[in-house]
Amino acid sequence: MRAAVLRGGTVEVRDIDDPIPGPGQLLVRSLACGICASDLHFMDHPEAGVDDDSGMSTYDQDVDIVMGHEYCAEVVDYGPATERRIPIGTRVSSLPVLSTAGGRKIIGQNPESPGGFGEYLLLDESITRVVHSELPSEMVCVADAISVGWSAASRAQVTTKEVPLVIGCGAIALSAIANLKRLGVGPIIAVDFVASRRETALAMGADIVVDPADISPFQAWRDVAYGSPESMKEMMAIAGLPGCVVFECVGVPGVLDSIIKGCERGTRIYSMGGPPEGDHLHTLTAKRKGINIQFGGGPTMEHWDEAFAAVCSGSLDVTPMLGQTVGLDDVSVALDAARDANGPARIIVVP
Numbered sequence: 160m161r162a163a164v165l166r167g168g169t170v171e172v173r174d175i176d177d178p179i180p181g182p183g184q185l186l187v188r189s190l191a192c193g194i195c196a197s198d199l200h201f202m203d204h205p206e207a208g209v210d211d212d213s214g215m216s217t218y219d220q221d222v223d224i225v226m227g228h229e230y231c232a233e234v235v236d237y238g239p240a241t242e243r244r245i246p247i248g249t250r251v252s253s254l255p256v257l258s259t260a261g262g263r264k265i266i267g268q269n270p271e272s273p274g275g276f277g278e279y280l281l282l283d284e285s286i287t288r289v290v291h292s293e294l295p296s297e298m299v300c301v302a303d304a305i306s307v308g309w310s311a312a313s314r315a316q317v318t319t320k321e322v323p324l325v326i327g328c329g330a331i332a333l334s335a336i337a338n339l340k341r342l343g344v345g346p347i348i349a350v351d352f353v354a355s356r357r358e359t360a361l362a363m364g365a366d367i368v369v370d371p372a373d374i375s376p377f378q379a380w381r382d383v384a385y386g387s388p389e390s391m392k393e394m395m396a397i398a399g400l401p402g403c404v405v406f407e408c409v410g411v412p413g414v415l416d417s418i419i420k421g422c423e424r425g426t427r428i429y430s431m432g433g434p435p436e437g438d439h440l441h442t443l444t445a446k447r448k449g450i451n452i453q454f455g456g457g458p459t460m461e462h463w464d465e466a467f468a469a470v471c472s473g474s475l476d477v478t479p480m481l482g483q484t485v486g487l488d489d490v491s492v493a494l495d496a497a498r499d500a501n502g503p504a505r506i507i508v509v510p
Contacts, residue, residue: 160174160175160178160277161174161277161487162273162276162487162510163226163487164221164224164225165202165225165226166223168202168205169352170491171491172379172471172487175223176276177278178273178279178280180236180237180238180241181214181238181239183238183284184238184241184257184281185238185245185281185282186231186237186281187275187279187280187282187408188510189227189232189274189276189278189510190230190296190300190405191229191275191296191297191299191300191484192227192228192229192231192274192293192300192508193227193229193271193301193505193506193508194227194490194493194494194506194507196329196330196410196497198227198267198300198494198497199497200435202218206218211231214262215256215262215263215264216265216268216269217268217269218318222270223270224269224270225267225274225276225280226267227274227276227277228255228256228265228267228268228342229265229275229300230255230274230300230303231297232280232282233250234247234248234251234446235279235419238281238364241284241417242284244284249289249290250289250296251287251289252287252303253286253288254286254303254457255274256274256283257281257283258283261359266282267325268431270334271272275300275508276490276508276510280499284333288464292470292471294470294473296389297507297509298477298478299344299471301330301477301480301505302463302466302467302469302470303332304466304504305330305469305470306336306458306463306466306467306503307334307409307431307455307458308331308333308338309335309337309338309465309469310457310458310463311331311406311453311490312335312338312339312406313342313427313462314453314462315406315427317339317344319344321344321402321403321404322343322346322403322404323339323406324376324377325348325360325405325408326376326406326407326409326411326414327351327407327408327432328349328356328360328368329356329409329432330480330504330505331408332349332406334361335408336349336360336364336365337430337475338466340364340365341364341506342416345370346367348368348379348380348383349368349384350369350379351368351372352370352500353501355501357370359479362504364373367383372381376421377409377421380423383476384397384401384403384487385401394498396493401455402425402430403425404427404430405422405426407428407429410432410434411432412439412493413439413454414438415428415440416439418441419444420441420444422448425448425449425450426448426450427451427453428451429451430455430458431453431455433454479506480503480504481505481507482503482504482505483503483506483507484508484509485506485507485508486509490508
């Protein structure tokens with residue numbers, strides 16, 4: 160098959176062997192696959208996997224790896240010990256995890272679990288979901304990106320006495336905003352330096368957008384949550400001041416620490432960014448403020464299914480997130496373009 164292959168830190172298109180489905184696996188043809196910031200982190204920071212003892216992600220620079228974990232695909236063949244419940248030719252997608260002889264692997268981040276930047280990949284039949292939709296594959300493939308922020312927003316369980324502050328307006332933040340809006344939470348305040356990203360945040364459900372070059376995100380939050388001094392006094396007298404829930408979706412060193420130092424006492428922080436090079440946090444400040452920090456991780460299967468259904472049904476419109484579509488020969492250039500904060504939340508690869 161033809162694939163955009165990562166090896167030695169660079170991506171080039173060439174012919175490699177087709178993957179062979181093992182027990183319980185499906186062979187599928189990639190129809191569309193989104194470029195995620197995780198792809199960039201994976202290829203740019205091979206050292207980040209050294210401390211990961213899960214074995215789910217391995218970057219050996221001396222072997223071929225086909226990235227791409229946000230895919231819509233078509234069933235081509237079945238491996239042994241499969242139920243064959245999904246007919247050949249059916250459009251499908253799945254949580255990007257593959258069960259192999261060496262354990263569970265993230266699709267697109269291991270030599271034995273190739274991703275959607277190639278013509279073919281493997282999926283676990285047990286977690287593969289049928290696309291019940293007429294929407295184009297370029298839209299359906301965004302569901303996995305949606306599921307991450309969707310899951311964070313669900314797990315946060317933001318109450319009516321809390322005001323969410325979303326910092327960073329990339330794809331994960333946009334999906335968190337969309338689900339917070341669906342859950343009836345608000346007003347939702349979204350923060351980003353880039354005007355186009357703030358506009359997309361509004362399109363995905365944010366109520367207020369903030370340019371941190373103009374005003375501190377935390378002052379903006381106070382202005383919205385507390386209002387005037389008279390409003391604060393009234394809130395205190397009746398039910399107390401609103402709480403703050405921050406969704407950190409940047410992934411740049413120093414951002415999480417700046418939130419710790421700038422946020423209100425008792426703030427709950429959901430950190431979705433995770434800079435590959437790690438970070439330094441003022442934990443004593445966090446302790447004194449009574450801050451609760453939860454690190455995101457991937458979505459639950461339940462939340463992935465919810466996000467997938469929302470995208471496929473069209474009840475969640477992902478159009479504002481989509482940018483250009485490229486073929487395999489342009490994947491390397493598209494990966495560089497995906498680094499541009501002024502670009503769209505998703506560039507889609509169609510092998």
